[in-house]
Each structure stands twice: as structure tokens, then as C-alpha cells.
Amino acid sequence: MTKTLAGSKVAEIIAEVLPDAIVKYDANNVWVNPSYLDEACKILKHHANLDFSYLNSITAVDYIEKFELLYHLTSLRTNSKTTIRVTCPNGRKSPSVPSVISIWQSADLQEREIWDLMGIKFTGHPNLKRILLWEGFDGHPLRKDYLG
């Protein structure tokens, strides 16, 4: 059975190397500071005790005052999973977060979809274009204030 790795453990391992990266944590989730996102993800992938090599999905949720990104990760070797959450800086105007495409290639298409539908920019993505809607579409439909 896939067990959820305790948030405290994950936070502990990341905080050893990057003490400013962790904002808070609870039993299942770890909130990460967005400016340290790519460094923290490198530790998540390559650290021997964590070994989160499989990115299940990236999700973006629109809580009206802020955007939140969730990264669901699985370690295939130890059959455990965890969730990393990031609150996007810059509010609703132009939220942007570093891209994790250099760490997990499965983020390629998922980040493009989030840019297309939610409007969150991913810095460092080589090909951030609209994917599900056509070029020249105005607006980001999945936002709560989009009245189509």
C-alpha cells in the first residue's frame, strides 16, 4: 500500500540543506517557499531517503486571494508519496513560479496547461505557449473571475 511520507520528515530533510525553503508543514503536505522551489525539488528527487522520482501531477487552485500549486510526488522505489504546496507570489496580477521541467520532464505539458488555463507563469520553461486553447485566446478560463 502506498504510504504517505510524513510531512515532518520531508520538511526535516529539506531544511537541513535549505533552511529558508520550508514555510510550514502538516501530516500530509509541505508548504515550500516559491523562490526555493527548484532547489527543494532537486533534493526531493535525488536524496537517498526521499527518492521522489515520479511526478504524478501538478495542480493549480484559485483561492480568491491567492493561487496555490500542488505537486503530487511518488517514490516508486520505496512506494511512498507526498504533496508539496506552493503559494504563488505576486497575488493575482502576474503569479510566477520557477519551472521544475529540468528536474521532472513530465512537468512539460502540465505547466503549459496551467499557464493556458490559470495564467501562472513558469520561469525557465523553454516552450510556455497555450496548449489546449488557441493562440490569441484572451484570458484564462479556469480562474474564478473569468466570465466567459
Add this chain to the structure above:
Amino acid sequence: MAGIRTEPVTINLGPQHPSTHGVFRLRVTFDGEEIVDAEPIFGYLHRGTEKLAESRSYVQIVTLTDRMDYVASMSNNLAYVSAVEKLADIKVPERAQYIRVISAELQRIASHLMATGFLLNDLGALATPLTYCFRERERILDLFEMLCGARITLSYMRPGGVLQDAPEEFWSALDTLIADFPHYLDELEGLITSNEIVLSRTIGVGILSDTKAIDCGISGPNLRASSVKWDLRKAAPYEIYDRLEFDIPIGANGDTFDRYQVRALEMRESIKIISQCIKQIEKGPIRTETPYFIRPPKGEIYSAVEGPKGELGFYMVSDGSIAPYRCKVRAPSYINLTPLTDMLKGWKMGDMIIILGSIDFVLGEVDR
């Protein structure tokens, strides 16, 4: 020969094409016969499922999920309904769980039959293997018609159980199918696996290594064909899969032939699962009582099942009202297309369609 100047030519494998599986566009650059670059463009079937789900009640969203992967509708229903039950803490009776597993495995067989038939059609066998596979798929669709009255977009499952119990003729027809199917699979494998032309066109073509597959987030038979033994039915069992005994077939190299072989072997495993379920099922209720408008308490859940195309997951956030605050679909076909450009580079035009066919994606799921 050094002085001849050649120029790469860009061709558009347009959205309307006899053999891309749906409205899928691929912009390929050829240097002679060899593929230099390939850019997939999709979104022609985007219907805004996630946004629509935010203004529909939890039971109404079941019909939306049918239409995502329109080839394998039971698995979509199962994934969504499991997520809602975990979110709202609804218990499902055992008989419903057995019927759900039987339907999901039947749907897996139907989906793999379609994938195999279309792969052979792309190879050029003029639709003869396709009609043989569809003849068997028709029997499965007849079973679904007995269950819920529809064949393709089924909407059979509800949060709390299934819609209605299976009638008497369902069980006898299912027994006949289980008895006949292994012979049919033997015949199909005998025709295909020993055909020299099929072997010479699929062995060694479109290889995906295991590190790359894990890095790109591939799931389902494509991941297992790259020799990674990972199946959500065994790694994180849901419903009653922990009481059943079955094997997880894997492939050796990750080429097109392995992807076909894994699907053929998975069909056999599904038959084993269904026959065990038939023996273990008992009479009982098939649906727990839930209010018509389910209002789950505030919270969130990510729940995934193993669909025929891969890991189909739902991430749902509830704010206590009758509709979800956010309903995100983790579509396996969408993420399986991530390494497409790398898988196509270096192969010839004749291999391009075969590699596309072996990945087995469905545009309804890619575009949602």
C-alpha cells in the same frame, strides 16, 4: 555525394487524418525519410470539463467523466466516484465493489482490443484484424447494455455504489464470454505474433527507456512495457483488488512490440480477475443511501485508479457546497504524450504512425 544540397521539409499531419486517433495534429519535419523534429498540437476537443464541473453537483459530474476517455468509460466513472467517496467518507457495499471491479476489467479488455485493432490497422493490414477485434468488443458492449442500457457513455457508477443490479442474463452471458475469450486470444496472438511483417516493423521501433519513462510521468501499459513493474492495482490497491490474485506483465525493451505484448497479456489477466470475482461475489445491497445533493465536508483528496491507459487521478477540493470547488483530472493520455518528440526523432515516416498508435492515447482525455 557530399555536394548534394538537401532541405528538410515540414509536413502537417493534419487534424483530419485517417489514422491519428482523433483530432490530433502533428507538425513533422522530414529530412528525406527521417524525422528530424515533431511538434504535437492538440486542443481541438477541449470542452472545459474542469470548469463545467465547478457548477454541477457531484452526481451530475459522473456524466461529464464518461466523455473524457470515451473508449473506457467505466474506468473514468470508477476513478471519479472513488474520489468523491473518499472526500465525503461514504462506505460502498461489497457487492457493489465486486460489480465495479468486473465492469472495470471488462472495460479494460474492450479498450485494449480497440488499441490492438487500430495498431494493426495502422500497420496496413487493411482492417481485417480490426474487424476481428471489434467482433469481440461487441460482445462486451452487449454485456454493458444489459447492465445499464448504454454502450459507450455508460454513467453506471454513483457515489455510494452502482446504479442498478446486474440482471440474470448478465451472469450467464459473462460466463460464456469468460469461457470463449482465451481461445480467441490464442487465435489472435497466433495470427499476429508469428507474422514476419508485423515483427519486422515493430521490434526495436520507438524505444522508451525506463529512466526516461519514469521521468516523463508515463503510466499504464506504456510504463510496464519499459520493464517498470508498477501497477496501482497492486501498489495502492483500491476496491477489492487486494483479495484477488493476478500478475503484472512487463516488457523487456520498451519498443512497440512490447507495448502490444503487454496489452495482450493484460487481457488474459483481466479474464482471471473476472472469473475470481464471479466466484467470490455474494448477494447484498448495491448502493448506500446518499442525499441527492451530496455535501462533503471541507477538505481535499487526490485519488487515482489504474485505467486502461494509465493512472487516472482526480484531485478534488470541496468547500461544503453541492458542487466541488476544484475538480482536476490527471489524464494519463495527456501525460503519456510528453516524450513523443523524443520517441519519434530518428525514425522514418513509416514508423511514425506505428509509434503513435502504440502509445494508445484518446483525444477526449488529452483535451478534456
Add this chain to the structure above:
Amino acid sequence: MINPIMFIGFYQLAELYQSMLSSIGLNTSVSWLYYGLAAASISFIVINTMVLSTAFYVWFERRTIARFQVRRGPNRHGPFGLFQSFADVIKAIMKENTMPTEADGPVFTVAPIVLIAPTLLIMSVIPFGEKSFLGSLNIGILFIVGVTSINSIAIFMAGWGSRNKYAILGAMRGAAMLISYEIPMAIGITSVLLISGSLAMTAIEESQKIWFIVVMPLGFFVFIVAAIAEMSRTPFDQIEAESELGSGYNTEYSGIKFAVLFLAEFMAPLITSSIVTTLFLGGTQGFDFLPGQIWFILKTFTVVFILLWLRATWPRLRIDQIMSFAWKILFGLGIFNIFLIAVEYTILTESGKSELSKPDMLIMGAINWIVTIIILFVLMNLFGNKKLNRPTPIPSPLANMNPEVD
């Protein structure tokens, strides 16, 4: 296929015209007039018969392939759907005759004609019975080989004239493939010529005391595979692979031009089967209870059915596999076959005989069959894929579903 020219010869027809016209009163000494009338009427009859046979063959093919695919074929128009081809041609004629604006006009228009003309020309040299005129043309088989090479030009003209990337791709592959397969076809024919000693089709047919398929199976194999590729039928139909290119060289054609291309494509198996029947299956020879012409038709339709069977069951090969098959394997087999037949012929005619007798041919046949089976067996094991040699898959160490257990 049954046409009156099987029963009336050319000279008789010319004399018939002469007697008809002199009975009216026109009696000139211009003898070419009667020959001209006879030739025109024979051509008219032959072309019409070929087109009707093609219509019948299209119906036959659609019904048979449908039965292979567990479904019925067309059964609406006419009894058993016999008028389906006529309905298709009428529909094609009524469609708009389009041409892309930037297409090369003359090339685009003439290409279907260039494709169908050689196919019809070949019918003139096939010996149906004793009375066929050009069957005894003394360069018969060379005429056939020369005329069939024109269809590679026609396909390239069709693709080039359309100015469409898909069409040009299909046409270039087609031209390359068709040119490559003419050589094994000619080599397959040469082995027949070594024994028959003459290029005329009637002479080849008469020299088959034993059918040549028994005497030289390797030559038959080389010729028929090359002929299937020349017709670009499955498994060699890369150039019109519907699932890959849209439609290959005939993408931009519609209306009557498309109907002519379609007709030419479906006339080719009938013609090729007639050639195979004459060269290897004894032509009009057979038991005496049926006339020779009926035997010819029966044999032709057997070969046509086998070609259809192959089309319905096998997938297609990739273009580079097709080319390597022609140049490496068929070419080598063809040359080996000529060598083998030449050696046997020299040995058997050492005692000064000018041609082989029946027992000689039987000896040749026995040796050739054994050699062919051994060679094909060796080639299959050398070059073929052995499905049982797949390695057992080892689970990757990167994933582990039960980490507590291990």
C-alpha cells in the same frame, strides 16, 4: 474476359469486312482499309471487355475482402451488388473535375491516360487461344516488359502534377520502388526464356510440356513477388498507404480522372495474372473437356484470388524494407535461378538435342523444387525474426511495489 476475339482471328475479320463492303458495292483496291477496320473493331472490343472485366473484378474483390473481414460486401445495387462498380463510375463521372490552381496542367491531365494505356496495350499480346493475332509477335515478352515500365513515369507524373507535398512524397517512393522491381521481374522472365527459346508468347506457351511452375519454382516466386510490387499491392503498397499519407499520388484527383486511375489500378492484377498464367501455368493447356479459353480464365482467376488473399491478410512493409528486399534478396535469387536453369539445360541437352523432352523437364523440376525449398528455408532462418527469442523481461530496479517484503 470472355470476348469474341478469342474466337475470331484478325485475318478472318479483315476478309469479313472485305466481303461485307464489296457486297454493298464499295470495292477499292486499298487493302489497308479492311485491315484498319478490323484492327479498330478488335481494339474497341478488347478495350470494352477489359473495362467490363475490371468492373467485375472490383466487385469480386470487394465481396471477397469483406468476407475475410467478417462482413458482407456491397449488396444493394443489383443482384448481389453486381452493379456497384457501375454506380461508382457514374458517381465519379458526375463529380466536379477539379485541378489545383498551381498544378502543372498538361502533366496533371495526361497522367491517368499514360497510366492506363500500357495496361490495355498488354492485352494485345496475350494468347487467349489459337487465333489471337499479336500473340505470336516475335518480341512478345520484351514488349510487355518495356510497356510496363511506363507506369512508373505515369505515377511520377501524377504526383508531380498535383503540386502537393503528400502526393510528391508518395510519387517519389513509388517511382523508386517500381524501378527497383523491374529488374527481378525481367530476371524471372529470363529463366523462362532459357527453356522456351523464343520471345513470342505463343511459343512460350507451346514449349510448356510441363507447366513451368513445376519446372522452375524459384523463377515463379521471384516473378510473382516482383509483379505484386509492380502493381503496388499489399504488402508493397507504401505509395498509396491510406493510413499514412492521405492517398499518395492520387490525392488531388477527382471526377473522371480519378475513375481512370482507379480503373488502371484494378486492371493491373488481371493483366499480371494473365501474364503469369501464360508464362508459368501453361496458358490455354488443360484437359479436353473444356475449351482452352475457359482454362485460361480459370487459371487467371485462381492467381487473382491468391493476390486478393494476400492483400486481405498481410500488413505492409516499410519502404526501406521493400527496397532492401528487392536489391538484396530477389536480385540474388533471380541470378541464382538463371544460373541453375542454365546449368541444367546445358547438361540435359548435351547429346545434341535442340529442346527438352518431358522426362527432361520432370528431372529439372524435381531438382529445382528441392533446391528452392532448401534455399528458402535457409533464408528464412538467416534473415527472419524469431519470435521465441525474446528475452524474459526483468523488472527494473527503479520501481518496487512491495518494499517491505524485499
